[in-house]
Amino acid sequence: MPRTKRDYVGSGFSTIQIVSRIVLAVMLEFWKICTSALLMVLLIFWFQGGFLASLVLVVAVFGIFYNAQDLLLYHPNQPPQSRLYVELPSIVNLPYENHFIKSQDGTVINMVLIPQKKADSPTIIFFHGNAGNIGNRLLNAYGLYAACGFNVLMVEYRGYGKSQGSPSEHGFYMDSQTAMDFLLKRPEINKSRIIVFGRSLGGGVATHLLTQPYYSRFICALILENTFTSIQNIGAVIFKMDFLKYVPSFMLKNKFCSNKRMSNIRQPTLFISGLSDNLIPPKMMQELFQSSASSFKRFVPIQGGNHNDTWTCPGYYEAIASFSREVLNQVKSQNTSEDVHLTLETSVHNV
Incomplete structure (x- = not known):
């Protein structure tokens, strides 16, 4: 169904609201930092002169940016109380195990693992978006459990919900590997599913985890939903502000x-794109699909x-x-072929 003028107005208004909230939060945080920083620059200017003060100011502006x-x-604090209260699968009548695991840096x-009763069920690792906690995704997890038959492992990034630490890109990557380590140690989890x-x-x-050779060999498929090509592109x-696309990567x-x-990434990949996404343009999902090396x-x-x-x-x-x-049938066929090949090799060797 084609989008109406009202849809576009609503979409634009939602974007304005999101950007406004972000800008307001940043301004409040900067106000606390900048007053001290400006005082330091003025003192340096007073005692050391303009050149050094200017240099310090440039460094400070870069640091703030x-x-x-x-x-x-x-x-992690949106919606409010997200760091204090995390709902558990029991509220939607699902079985679960709640675990607190040390990541690689401690x-x-x-x-939270939501296990199926049926043995040998496929397992899906759920990496959520940049706000809230895993409790905010329980209804979605219920659908993956009930409609798709998955064991569901919900991962709460560092600095989110009940997890310790502060958010960071490298930290999130370590958390994803910790999730894989957790599954690989579970004897009831089929490592090929x-x-x-x-x-x-x-x-x-998710895409970073798939590029890690040790872990990727245990992952049979990737599912991406409403994600972006890069932070630099989505920021622009x-x-x-198109000029953000050209900001040097070190910044x-x-x-x-x-x-x-x-x-x-060569594992089977599913790209799910909401065509009315008012935050990440659906064309970014198309770009990821086109650049995928998966057959x-x-x-x-x-x-x-x-x-x-x-x-x-x-x-x-x-x-x-x-x-x-489709993926699991393919995996099953491959495993069967490998078993047959191994049996034939053993028979020939015995002869």
């Missing part, structure tokens, strides 16, 4: 360059799907279930 990127990107992160799912910011975490879109604290990684990839456009509610739209779970069946 560099560290402000975290404030713009990570929102940071303790919170993970692990699927990685990433929505929005979680897409950047949200703030309507970017967070990159999440999924577009550069897709050419190295088994699917692109599923979801009519009416917004950035955060695509999972509520008709056809969503059907697309994931159909894709996963």
